[in-house]
Amino acid sequence: DTAVSQTPKYLVTQMGNDKSIKCEQNLGHDTMYWYKQDSKKFLKIMFSYNNKELIINETVPNRFSPKSPDKAHLNLHINSLELGDSAVYFCASSQTGTGLSGNTIYFGEGSWLTVV
């Protein structure tokens, strides 16, 4: 079973369209994230949710709207797609912990978004 799964894996769409990427984790974690990897492979956090509440929002354009219906799901909706949105979007999850191993983050396989 895939621990952090996201769909679709590949998405090609035209500028101006609205699209969504879905993510689910079956690890029982309480925190989920969206990270973006650009064409130079640089990874940067976009959002994090803890128990369905937004914790981190890294100055991402408001065309990007995450939604967490429950702690096992975190979806990413993108409005009015732009060429610069082309990237790989990774969902991730972790369990908040008070011990040393708290917040070890596990990533999904990524969603390759191409805007044309």
Place this chain on the structure above:
Amino acid sequence: GQQLNQSPQSMFIQEGEDVSMNCTSSSIFNTWLWYKQDPGEGPVLLIALYKAGELTSNGRLTAQFGITRKDSFLNISASIPSDVGIYFCAGQKGNTGKLIFGQGTTLQVKP
């Protein structure tokens, strides 16, 4: 934004050789993580380090959390072709789950 300085940027080595890569930062982190990313896949956690000075092994991989908490290294011994990929270091402050990533080290292994 804040970044970690990861080096080298790329390595091309012969199978069987040992590999070393490192990350440095101007600020302190309380957790260091090393990930490997294969083409078309997400980063997979290799080693997590939680205490300054900690030295941890995972098979042929060894990583250390620098005593100053501003650096970490990853060693791979006796490299094999399946070690090919991009290796990322990541640092975390506090308990927010926000990871700051290095630029990645692309490793190629010649059989």
